[in-house]
Amino acid sequence: MRKLRIGYLSLLVFLAFRTFPVFSIDLAVSLYHEHLFHSILFTTVEGYYRVSGDGQELGICQPGASWYMIRRKDSLYIRDHHGEWFRMKEVLIAAGEESSVFSLKPANPVLDTREYLGELRIGVSMNSLQVLNIIDLEKYVMGVAETEAGPGCSLEYYKVQSILCRTFALKNLERHLEEGFHLCDGVHCQAYKGRNIWNDDVETGAEVTGELVICDADSVLINTAYHSNSGGETRGAGKVWLKEESYLRPVLDPFSLGQRNASWEKSMFVRDWIYYLLSYGIHFPEDADTSGLEMRLKHRQEFYRVFGDSLAFFRIREDFTLRSDFFDVLVEGDRIRMKGRGYGHGVGLSQEGAMEMARRRYHYTAILNFYYHGILIIPYFDIKPLFSH
Numbered sequence: 518m519r520k521l522r523i524g525y526l527s528l529l530v531f532l533a534f535r536t537f538p539v540f541s542i543d544l545a546v547s548l549y550h551e552h553l554f555h556s557i558l559f560t561t562v563e564g565y566y567r568v569s570g571d572g573q574e575l576g577i578c579q580p581g582a583s584w585y586m587i588r589r590k591d592s593l594y595i596r597d598h599h600g601e602w603f604r605m606k607e608v609l610i611a612a613g614e615e616s617s618v619f620s621l622k623p624a625n626p627v628l629d630t631r632e633y634l635g636e637l638r639i640g641v642s643m644n645s646l647q648v649l650n651i652i653d654l655e656k657y658v659m660g661v662a663e664t665e666a667g668p669g670c671s672l673e674y675y676k677v678q679s680i681l682c683r684t685f686a687l688k689n690l691e692r693h694l695e696e697g698f699h700l701c702d703g704v705h706c707q708a709y710k711g712r713n714i715w716n717d718d719v720e721t722g723a724e725v726t727g728e729l730v731i732c733d734a735d736s737v738l739i740n741t742a743y744h745s746n747s748g749g750e751t752r753g754a755g756k757v758w759l760k761e762e763s764y765l766r767p768v769l770d771p772f773s774l775g776q777r778n779a780s781w782e783k784s785m786f787v788r789d790w791i792y793y794l795l796s797y798g799i800h801f802p803e804d805a806d807t808s809g810l811e812m813r814l815k816h817r818q819e820f821y822r823v824f825g826d827s828l829a830f831f832r833i834r835e836d837f838t839l840r841s842d843f844f845d846v847l848v849e850g851d852r853i854r855m856k857g858r859g860y861g862h863g864v865g866l867s868q869e870g871a872m873e874m875a876r877r878r879y880h881y882t883a884i885l886n887f888y889y890h891g892i893l894i895i896p897y898f899d900i901k902p903l904f905s906h
């Protein structure tokens with residue numbers, strides 16, 4: 518059954534690439550994926566829904582009505598709005614109208630309530646309910662763009678974020694193939710919390726850029742790496758992931774400077790810093806001055822160099838959970854002060870830099886071309902089929 522389902526979903530996407538004009542692409546997204554939960558409440562918010570289980574019609578769910586689903590070992594029990602129980606293996610909840618909206622609330626344990634468009638497929642996995650939202654790609658992009666960018670951005674930035682989200686989704690369709698869906702709703706894939714609700718510009722941004730994705734010079738979808746703030750300078754992919762990409766090259770980025778996450782600081786005692794370096798075999802010579810611990814960066818560097826030895830900045834970042842691995846080490850009396858720049862890995866697009874470019878009225882294509890080198894921004898039906906099978 519699972520293989521059939523995957524085959525069916527993949528086929529939908531495959532046909533979309535082979536057919537012109539392009540039909541909608543449906544994605545299967547696992548909801549509340551980072552949690553284990555055993556029961557969930559479904560409520561119709563707008564429109565109506567047809568509920569069926571194991572191929573059998575169970576009823577219609579009208580606005581305000583709720584159905585409750587609970588897992589008991591391998592079985593799924595569903596209670597309709599009259600209180601009648603059914604035992605099923607899988608439940609499908611299909612939208613009666615395109616504008617139908619439903620809400621979900623996991624009840625055991627209690628998690629936040631979210632609203633969704635599209636349809637719902639509920640089954641039982643090893644130790645949890647598995648709840649899949651079957652959602653049109655563009656509607657999914659709107660939900661992700663709002664979650665990833667936040668509610669207060671300009672329209673031009675939402676265009677940028679929509680293209681990033683669409684490109685990521687299509688490049689990673691097989692990420693969860695073995696589990697029976699395309700993408701999860703957690704940060705492992707892209708954060709997705711249902712339909713966008715805060716800002717109409719999110720919807721406009723997705724619609725205006727509908728079907729556009731980013732490819733490299735060979736018309737292959739790119740890895741749309743992005744981070745919060747570059748600190749004034751992005752870096753190449755190879756420095757972080759050991760594999761260079763032609764489109765992920767270092768860029769001097771004045772747009773990130775002065776933004777909320779452009780700088781950070783951390784302080785500690787010099788003796789603690791020396792103990793830390795000792796744990797990596799770096800010795801502090803007895804006659805050495807503490808000023809030898811200092812390192813000031815003009816540009817990003819891979820290694821903190823001290824007393825003829827070195828330690829990777831990314832290692833220090835991990836050990837102290839720092840916002841970035843782009844920082845000066847300064848000595849002030851008996852304290853070490855790390856004076857940091859940026860937030861995140863620094864590869865690809867800086868979100869805060871791109872938001873600033875949008876505020877300065879740069880076009881979304883200019884913003885993407887600033888952060889990604891030698892790219893093509895084209896409709897996805899103009900590129901090679903994503904599926905090789």
Ligand SMILES: [Zn+2]
Nearest residue numbers: 700701705706
């Ligand atoms: Zn995932």
